[in-house]
Amino acid sequence: MPITFGFFFQQDNPFIKKIVEDRGINFYLDMAKYGEKLGYEVVYEPDHFMLPKNVTLYDCWTLLSAIALNTENIKICSLVTPLTFYPPHIIAKKVVTVDHLSKGRVILGAGCGWYKREYEAYNVNFDNLKVRMEKLEEALKLILALWEKKGEINFDGKYFKLKGAEFEPKPLQKSIPIFLGGSSKYILKLAAKVAQGWIPYERPFEDLEKDIKFLKSSLPNSSNFTFALSTKIIIAKNQQELENFKNYTGLKREYINPLGLKSRIIIGTVKEVIKDVEELIKIGINHLSISIQPPERTKEGLEIFSKEVIKCFKT
Secondary structure, eight states, X not given: OOOEEEEEXXXXXXXXXXXXXXXXTHHHHHHHHHHXXXXXXXXXXXXXXXXXXXXXXXXXXXXXXXXXXXXXXXXXXXXXXXXXXXXXHHHHHHHHHHHHHTTSOEEEEEEOOOOHHHHHHTTOOOOOHHHHHHHHHHHHHHHHHHHHOOSSEEEEOSSOEEEEEOOOSOOSSSSOOEEEOOOSHHHHHHHHHHOSEEOOBSOOHHHHHHHHHHHHHHOSOOTTOEEEEEEEEEEESSHHHHHHHHHHHOOXXXXXXXXXXXXXXXXXXXXXXXXXXXXXXXXXXXXXXXXXXXXXXHHHHHHHIXXXXXXXXXX
16 A cells, blocks of 8 residues: 555644634635645644643544545544443444545544643543443444444443434445544554554654564454554754754654653754655655644645655655
């Protein structure tokens, strides 16, 4: 499977707050439309009520609905919806609604949740990882039951239950793709069981390679599976511009994330970014989702990446 490209609006960032305050929701709508024009295949929106830094957050699925109505071909995905934070039947309905609004372009990006403070602030239980993974798997089973079964639907799970539930309309797509976010062994095993794609966030390349090997060994057929990566990116025309952007944003190629895990982003000149993409392809990545940094140069960065990087990998 040749590599494809998408982009997302990274929100845990003080720079994006000012843009949203100045331009509002039009920033997202305009960039989604522009990204589609440039040939990006998927637009992603994070799904949070709170993040570690003080940022302005719109509702993910409402925003994706607006993007669906303002675009024609680009696929639309959450990055990622924490199914342990919401009642799963609510998410099932939101996703199907966007599927109809987009005429069959939606992808459900799902995860088990990670930001403990967000859960506590909204009085939602933040269970240990094992329980969150059990809830995630059961939530996905319930969502699939609502999408696929006809008539009254009953579901008797450990955490979620339905009794005589009716669910219409069904999805437009025969099977709405599911991408799982995260990098634990729990997630990898679950992705191999129920998902069509896996999309971790800023995973170090050496860890990605190990994860992909594990996933491929667990999948009955990996030829149509999406092995993705989402990451912030600084792409510069020359070394001086690169240093200016690095100093301005304070971003480094390698850092420790809020969970205390080693992470990596893509930072470089056009030639260096192309080398990173080549390395990602070599280890098995077939989809890359980027967030241009700093966010105020999103339009310029998406254009540079499209014209200078994506063109090198078009077959």
